[in-house]
Amino acid sequence: xxxxxxxxxxLAVMFLSxxxxxxxxxxxxxxxGRRGQPLCQLYWDLYKLFMKTPVYSRTTTWVFKGGPxxxxxxxxxxxxxxxxxxxxxxxxxxxxxxxxxxxxxxxxFFTVLAALDTGSAFEGMGASREMQFAVFAEPAFFxxxxxxxxxxxxxxxxGMFGTLxxxxxxxxxxxxxxxxxxxxMVLLAENSRVPADDPNTHLELTMIHEVMVLDHSGPELAxxxxxxxxxxxLFGALIACMVLPRGGSWAADTAVFLLFMxxxxxxxxxxxxxxxxxxxxxxxxxxxxxxxxxxxxxxxQMGR
Amino acid sequence: MKIDHLSSFDLSSIxxxxxxxxxxxxxxxxxxxxxxxxxxxxxxxxxxxxxVIGFDREGVMEAYSxxxxxxxxxxxxxxxxxxxxxxxxxxxxxxxxxxxxWLKPIRFNTPGAVPGVADYFTVHxxxxxxxxxGPVHAGVIEPGHFRFQCHGEKVFHLEIMLGYQHxxxxxxxxxxxxxxxxxxxxxxxGDTTIGHGWxxxxxxxxxxxxxxxxxAQLLRGIMLELERLANHTGDLGAISGDxxxxxxxxxxxxxxxxxxxxxxxxxxxxxxxxxxxPGGVNYDLDPALIKELKLRxxxxxxxxxxxxxxxxxxxxxxxxxxxxxxxxKVAAEGLGLVGPAAxxxxxxxxxxxxxxxxxxxxxxxxxxxxGDVYSRAYVRWLEIQKSAELVAGWLDDLPAGPIEAEFGPxxxxxxxxxxxxxxxxxxxxxAVTGPDGLIRHYKIVDPSFHNWQGLAMxxxxxEISDFPLCNKxxxxxxxxxxx
Numbered sequence: 001x002x003x004x005x006x007x008x009x010x011l012a013v014m015f016l017s018x019x020x021x022x023x024x025x026x027x028x029x030x031x032x033g034r035r036g037q038p039l040c041q042l043y044w045d046l047y048k049l050f051m052k053t054p055v056y057s058r059t060t061t062w063v064f065k066g067g068p069x070x071x072x073x074x075x076x077x078x079x080x081x082x083x084x085x086x087x088x089x090x091x092x093x094x095x096x097x098x099x100x101x102x103x104x105x106x107x108x109f110f111t112v113l114a115a116l117d118t119g120s121a122f123e124g125m126g127a128s129r130e131m132q133f134a135v136f137a138e139p140a141f142f143x144x145x146x147x148x149x150x151x152x153x154x155x156x157x158x159g160m161f162g163t164l165x166x167x168x169x170x171x172x173x174x175x176x177x178x179x180x181x182x183x184x185m186v187l188l189a190e191n192s193r194v195p196a197d198d199p200n201t202h203l204e205l206t207m208i209h210e211v212m213v214l215d216h217s218g219p220e221l222a223x224x225x226x227x228x229x230x231x232x233x234l235f236g237a238l239i240a241c242m243v244l245p246r247g248g249s250w251a252a253d254t255a256v257f258l259l260f261m262x263x264x265x266x267x268x269x270x271x272x273x274x275x276x277x278x279x280x281x282x283x284x285x286x287x288x289x290x291x292x293x294x295x296x297x298x299x300x301q302m303g304r
Numbered sequence: 305m306k307i308d309h310l311s312s313f314d315l316s317s318i319x320x321x322x323x324x325x326x327x328x329x330x331x332x333x334x335x336x337x338x339x340x341x342x343x344x345x346x347x348x349x350x351x352x353x354x355x356v357i358g359f360d361r362e363g364v365m366e367a368y369s370x371x372x373x374x375x376x377x378x379x380x381x382x383x384x385x386x387x388x389x390x391x392x393x394x395x396x397x398x399x400x401x402x403x404x405x406w407l408k409p410i411r412f413n414t415p416g417a418v419p420g421v422a423d424y425f426t427v428h429x430x431x432x433x434x435x436x437x438g439p440v441h442a443g444v445i446e447p448g449h450f451r452f453q454c455h456g457e458k459v460f461h462l463e464i465m466l467g468y469q470h471x472x473x474x475x476x477x478x479x480x481x482x483x484x485x486x487x488x489x490x491x492x493x494g495d496t497t498i499g500h501g502w503x504x505x506x507x508x509x510x511x512x513x514x515x516x517x518x519x520a521q522l523l524r525g526i527m528l529e530l531e532r533l534a535n536h537t538g539d540l541g542a543i544s545g546d547x548x549x550x551x552x553x554x555x556x557x558x559x560x561x562x563x564x565x566x567x568x569x570x571x572x573x574x575x576x577x578x579x580x581x582p583g584g585v586n587y588d589l590d591p592a593l594i595k596e597l598k599l600r601x602x603x604x605x606x607x608x609x610x611x612x613x614x615x616x617x618x619x620x621x622x623x624x625x626x627x628x629x630x631x632x633k634v635a636a637e638g639l640g641l642v643g644p645a646a647x648x649x650x651x652x653x654x655x656x657x658x659x660x661x662x663x664x665x666x667x668x669x670x671x672x673x674x675g676d677v678y679s680r681a682y683v684r685w686l687e688i689q690k691s692a693e694l695v696a697g698w699l700d701d702l703p704a705g706p707i708e709a710e711f712g713p714x715x716x717x718x719x720x721x722x723x724x725x726x727x728x729x730x731x732x733x734x735a736v737t738g739p740d741g742l743i744r745h746y747k748i749v750d751p752s753f754h755n756w757q758g759l760a761m762x763x764x765x766x767e768i769s770d771f772p773l774c775n776k777x778x779x780x781x782x783x784x785x786x787x
Contacts, residue, residue: 032554203772
C-alpha cells in the first residue's frame with residue numbers, strides 16, 4: 001500500500017487539476033451574478049479538442065507541433081517530484097526543487113519557441129512579454145524555494161514540506177507568511193491570471209500568455225490547456241503544502257489538502273473578481289514585490 | 305453668411321466670390337469656427353464647394369459656397385480638422401485639394417479601388433516593427449484595419465484604414481424624401497438610430513417649414529436620452545471588461561439591455577427603429593406606460609449608479625484608466641473632435657447646449673479635463689446622470705397635444721442643416737433640394753468621422769497593449785464613418 005500511494009497521488013493530480021479552473025470560473029460567476037459554466041467544463045473542452053484535427057499554418061515547422069507536447073511533458077515530470085499533502089512523490093530526490101524550476105523553464109522555452117515559429121507579429125509580441133516577465137517571476141520563485149530550504153534544512157521538496165510542521169510555523173511564522181504571499185503572486189503571474197494577465201480577453205494586443213497559443217488547435221491546444229491546469233495545481237500545491245500542518249492519517253491529510261486546493265482556486269477567483277488588471281508596464285512591479293518578499297524571507301531566516 | 309440652424313436657407317444666399325471663398329472660410333475658422341460639413345455639390349456640370357461652420361460658443365452657424373473646378377487650395381495644413389473632408393471631396397468628385405499632406409482614399413469607392421490597399425505610413429529603424437490588426441477581428445465587430453509602427457511595446461504611430469463598410473447611404477437619399485429615406489437614416493449607424501433619424505427629420509422639417517408639436521419633441525428627447533443611457537452604460541461595462549474588472553462589466557451588460565427594453569416598450573424596437581418620422585413621432589405614451597417607464601427608469605438608474613460607482617472607488621481601476629490614451633485639449637480642438645471624447649478633453653462642445661433643438665433648453669453640459677480614458681469614462685457617467693434626470697423630468701410633464709404635424713413638400717432650391725447630439729457626439733445632416741423640391745444632394749457627418757483621428761492620436765507615444773482600452777473608450781462607429 002505504501003508503495004502505490006505516491007502513484008495514486010500522482011494520478012489524482014493528473015485527473016483532478018482541470019477542476020481548479022472550474023472552481024475559479026464558478027467563483028467569478030458568483031461575483032458577476034451569473035450561474036457560470038459547469039465545474040467540469042474543461043474536461044469536456046479537452047475531450048472535444050482531442051477529437052479534432054489540428055490545423056497548421058504553412059509557415060510552421062516541427063517546433064510548432066513539438067512545443068505543446070514538450071511543455072506538457074515537462075509539467076507532468078515536474079509533478080512527479082511535487083509532494084502531495086506534504087507527502088513525498090515517487091521521484092523525490094535531494095535538490096529536486098532546482099529540477100522543478102528547470103522543468104518549468106523548459107516548458108516556457110518550448111511554448112515561446114512554438115509561438116515564434118508561427119512568424120506572427122502578435123505571437124512574437126506575446127513571446128517577448130512572456131520572457132520579460134519570466135525574468136522577474138523566476139528569481140522570486142527560486143529565491144522563495146531557497147529560503148524554504150534554509151528554514152527546513154532540506155533540499156528536496158518532499159523533505160522541505162515533510163519537516164514543515166506547526167512547530168516550524170510557530171518558530172518561523174514571518175518567513176513562511178512572506179513566502180506564502182510571494183508564491184501566491186507568482187501563482188497569479190505564472191498562470192496568466194488577473195492582475196498580471198487576463199485569461200478571458202479576446203484582444204490579442206493585451207494578451208501575454210494567451211496570444212502565444214493562438215495558432216494552436218485540436219489536440220495540441222488540449223495539451224496547452226491541460227498543461228496550464230497542471231501548472232496551476234503545481235503552484236497551488238506548493239502553497240497548500242506550506243500552509244497546512246501535516247499530522248493526521250494519509251486519508252485525513254489528503255482530504256484537507258484537496259479542500260485547501262479548492263480554497264486556493266476560490267482565492268484566485270476572488271482576486272479576479274475584485275480587482276482590475278494591471279497595465280502591462282506595472283506587471284514587473286508586482287513580480288518585483290514577490291521577489292522582495294522572497295528575499296526578505298531569506299534574510300529573516302539567515303538572521304533567525 | 306449667417307444662417308439659422310433650425311430653418312432652411314436659400315442656396316443662392318450663401319454664394320460668395322470664388323476668389324474669396326478659401327480666404328473667407330479660413331478667417332472664419334481661425335475666428336473660432338468649426339467645420340460642421342464641407343462638401344462639393346454637383347451643379348450643372350461644375351462643382352460648388354460648400355462649407356458649414358459652427359461657432360460653438362456663440363451658437364452661431366454660417367455657410368459659404370463658391371464654384372470650383374479641377375483643383376483648389378487645401379486648407380488642411382492650417383486646419384487639420386478638415387483633412388478628411390478634403391480627402392472625401394477628392395475621392396468622391398475628383399476635385400484635388402492642392403497641398404494636402406495626406407491625400408489618400410478614405411472609402412475606396414472609386415472604380416478599381418480595393419479597400420485597405422493603399423500606401424501606409426511606415427517608420428524605419430533597426431528595432432522598429434509593424435503590427436497589423438484587422439480588418440477581420442477576434443470579436444464580432446465591424447471591419448477596420450489598424451497599422452501600428454512600434455518600438456517594442458511603444459507605439460510611434462497608428463494609422464487607421466477604414467472604408468470596408470461603404471454602402472452608398474448618402475446617394476440613396478437623392479431624389480427623396482421617399483418612404484425609405486427615414487430607414488436609411490435610422491440604420492446608417494445601428495446604435496445611433498434616434499440620433500441619425502432625428503437629424504434627418506430635423507433637416508426635412510426645416511426644408512418643409514413644419515413645426516413639430518411640443519409633445520412629439522419631448523417624446524423624441526426621451527428616445528434620444530434613452531439611447532444615450534443604453535450606450536453609455538454599455539460602454540462603461542465594456543471599458544471595465546477591457547481592464548478585466550468583472551463586477552461593473554457584468555452588471556452593465558444587463559443594465560444596457562434594460563434601457564434598450566424601455567426603448568422597446570415605447571416603440572416596439574430595442575434600438576428605437578420606426579419611432580421617428582418627419583413632422584413628429586409614430587408612437588405615443590399613455591399614462592400607464594408613463595408610470596411603467598418611470599418605475600423602470602428609477603430601478604435601472606439606481607442599479608447603474610451602484611455598478612458604475614464601483615469603478616471610481618476601486619484603486620486598481622482608476623490607476624489603470626488614468627493617464628492612458630491622453631488626447632490634450634489642443635489636439636482635440638485641432639482635430640475637431642466632438643461628443644464625449646471632446647468633452648473629456650475639456651472642449652465645451654455639446655449640440656444640446658450650443659445649438660439647442662427640440663426639447664433642450666438651458667442644457668448644462670458635462671466636461672472633464674484630463675483627456676485620458678478615465679476622463680472619457682467619467683464624462684459618460686456624468687451624462688448618464690444628466691440623461692436620467694432629463695427623461696424623468698419629461699415623463700413627469702409631458703404636455704397634451706398631437707404627436708405629429710402635417711409634413712408638406714420641401715422648398716425648392718433650398719438647403720438645411722439638421723444637427724443633433726447623438727450619444728457619440730454631434731451628428732450633422734445637410735440636405736439640398738433641386739428646383740423640383742426633391743433632394744438633390746445629401747451629406748452626412750457622423751461623429752466618428754471626426755473622432756477616429758482622435759483615437760490615433762491617443763495611441764501616439766503610448767503602449768500598444770493599451771489600444772483595446774483606448775478604442776473602447778472612444779467606441780466609434782465604422783459604418784457611420786464609411787456610410
